[in-house]
Amino acid sequence: xxxxxxxxxxxxxxxxxxxxxxxxxxxxxxxxxxxxxxxxxxxxxxxxxxxxxxxxxxxxxxxxxxxxxxxxxxxxxxxxxxxxxxxxxxxxxxxxxxxxxxxxxxxxxxxxxxxxxxxxxxxxxxxxxxxxxxxxxxxxxxxxxxxxxxxxxxxxxxxxxxxxxxxxxxxxxxxxxxxxxxxxxxxxxxxxxxxxxxxxxxxxxxxxxxxxxxxxxxxxxxxxxxxxxxxxxxxxxxxxxxxxxxxxxxxxxxxxxxxxxxxxxxxxxxxxxxxxx
Amino acid sequence: xxxxxxxxxxxxxxxxxxxxxxxxxxxxxxxxxxxxxxxxxxxxxxxxxxxxxxxxxxxxxxxxxxxxxxxxxxxxxxxxxxxxxxxxxxxxxxxxxxxxxxxxxxxxxxxxxxxxxxxxxxxxxxxxxxxxxxxxxxxxxxxxxxxxxxxxxxxxxxxxxxxxxxxxxxxxxxxxxxxxxxxxxxxxxxxxxxxxxxxxxxxxxxxxxxxxxxxxxxxxxxxxxxxxxxxxxxxx
Numbered sequence: 336x337x338x339x340x341x342x343x344x345x346x347x348x349x350x351x352x353x354x355x356x357x358x359x360x361x362x363x364x365x366x367x368x369x370x371x372x373x374x375x376x377x378x379x380x381x382x383x384x385x386x387x388x389x390x391x392x393x394x395x396x397x398x399x400x401x402x403x404x405x406x407x408x409x410x411x412x413x414x415x416x417x418x419x420x421x422x423x424x425x426x427x428x429x430x431x432x433x434x435x436x437x438x439x440x441x442x443x444x445x446x447x448x449x450x451x452x453x454x455x456x457x458x459x460x461x462x463x464x465x466x467x468x469x470x471x472x473x474x475x476x477x478x479x480x481x482x483x484x485x486x487x488x489x490x491x492x493x494x495x496x497x498x499x500x501x502x503x504x505x506x507x508x509x510x511x512x513x514x515x516x517x518x519x520x521x522x523x524x525x526x527x528x529x530x531x532x533x534x535x536x537x538x539x540x541x542x543x544x545x546x547x548x549x550x551x552x553x554x555x556x557x558x559x560x561x562x563x564x565x566x567x568x569x570x571x572x573x574x575x576x577x578x579x580x581x582x583x584x585x586x587x588x589x590x591x592x593x594x595x596x597x598x599x600x601x602x603x604x605x606x607x608x609x610x611x612x
Numbered sequence: 613x614x615x616x617x618x619x620x621x622x623x624x625x626x627x628x629x630x631x632x633x634x635x636x637x638x639x640x641x642x643x644x645x646x647x648x649x650x651x652x653x654x655x656x657x658x659x660x661x662x663x664x665x666x667x668x669x670x671x672x673x674x675x676x677x678x679x680x681x682x683x684x685x686x687x688x689x690x691x692x693x694x695x696x697x698x699x700x701x702x703x704x705x706x707x708x709x710x711x712x713x714x715x716x717x718x719x720x721x722x723x724x725x726x727x728x729x730x731x732x733x734x735x736x737x738x739x740x741x742x743x744x745x746x747x748x749x750x751x752x753x754x755x756x757x758x759x760x761x762x763x764x765x766x767x768x769x770x771x772x773x774x775x776x777x778x779x780x781x782x783x784x785x786x787x788x789x790x791x792x793x794x795x796x797x798x799x800x801x802x803x804x805x806x807x808x809x810x811x812x813x814x815x816x817x818x819x820x821x822x823x824x825x826x827x828x829x830x831x832x833x834x835x836x837x838x839x840x841x842x843x844x845x846x847x848x
Contacts, residue, residue: 385747412753422748426766435762436752504843524752
């Protein structure tokens with residue numbers, strides 16, 4: 336689903352990623368490990384062009400999204416992202432946080448289709464009766480969309496047990512609750528893949544469990560996930576593949592992860608694991 | 613103080629019996645009209661400029677727009693408001709053959725002028741919002757503009773509300789120079805009363821009191837607005 340080919344990224348003179356090649360297939364749960372400063376977060380942020388790559392390509396569903404000419408916003412809809420610091424919209428309630436992007440974008444799509452239809456109708460006036468262009472079918476009204484998105488959002492909130500928090504602002508939630516809302520916020524877009532940027536690093540230890548539990552659930556449902564994490568337990572149990580990034584390169588890659596933890600080959604990885612485990 | 617009570621009597625006589633109050637009400641109306649319209653135009657222009665100035669500048673168009681905006685801000689902050697009024701009224705309007713009143717010119721000039729100041733206030737507000745808010749918007753496929761309008765600017769406005777109130781207060785007070793282009797504001801009204809009675813002490817004191825009252829009312833309104841916008845901070 337995602338083909339990363341010779342991905343490079345530098346900030347000024349500083350080279351962070353030095354040519355990364357990896358393929359992420361549908362249903363993969365990829366854990367990305369590495370020491371701090373190794374470029375693993377930058378790698379993840381390059382996947383949805385939060386940081387524009389300076390070289391190489393990222394083929395997502397057949398399109399090279401590293402190309403600056405591509406409308407990245409269209410492709411980002413299919414790529415959820417969960418941040419270390421949650422980044423819930425502070426000026427919106429929990430329900431609005433989950434609903435906003437899908438409701439807004441789908442309504443906007445309808446506006447665009449209507450506009451296009453008007454152009455087509457106008458052009459059809461000058462076309463022969465056998466050459467009329469088809470109108471884009473519009474099956475839903477905006478109210479229907481909003482109702483549908485709201486139902487989906489409430490169902491997601493119910494799933495994480497926070498339906499009673501729907502109308503409060505994020506400032507009143509605990510860290511674990513915020514992160515779980517952030518995860519369902521990205522799920523509300525029905526993405527093909529979700530990118531997790533150290534989702535549990537900013538949490539109190541007792542809240543890490545609830546977030547990992549939700550991520551495990553997602554994994555069981557077959558969601559494709561790329562997870563930058565320091566949770567070795569999660570990487571070992573849940574991930575289907577593990578990548579070890581150091582010095583801007585993939586030093587070791589293993590599927591299944593047991594191999595990775597028990598028989599590390601790369602000396603840098605051996606050192607890393609001995610410090611952590 | 614017998615002298616002073618005489619002056620007060622003179623003032624009251626002109627204020628009530630010689631249409632002084634009509635002038636004052638008109639002046640007050642014009643002052644408020646200029647200040648409020650100026651503020652609204654200023655907020656619109658300021659927000660646009662601030663947005664342009666925080667757009668990432670990889671491409672040519674944002675870079676060019678950014679230079680234009682810097683020039684605009686430098687121009688309007690670099691000249692006194694009186695000079696701007698005079699230039700608009702006596703230079704630009706005749707050149708373009710536009711015929712509008714002094715009040716209308718003042719509204720436009722105060723709008724353009726406060727736009728330059730508000731753009732800087734707004735920019736600091738936008739930069740005070742955590743970068744992650746914009747990223748979270750972009751990550752789900754919202755465009756830069758949409759993320760800005762729906763997520764960042766509402767939070768920025770909340771942060772800068774006290775400073776924005778400050779700007780409105782100074783705007784109200786600065787309008788006292790619009791008589792340069794023949795707009796009848798509070799100053800003109802009280803000057804009329806003063807010159808009719810050859811007695812300026814009381815009218816100018818009353819004028820000062822009205823300005824103070826206006827500013828106090830605005831302070832109160834800003835405080836109320838701030839409280840209602842604090843909703844998302846409150847733990848409930």
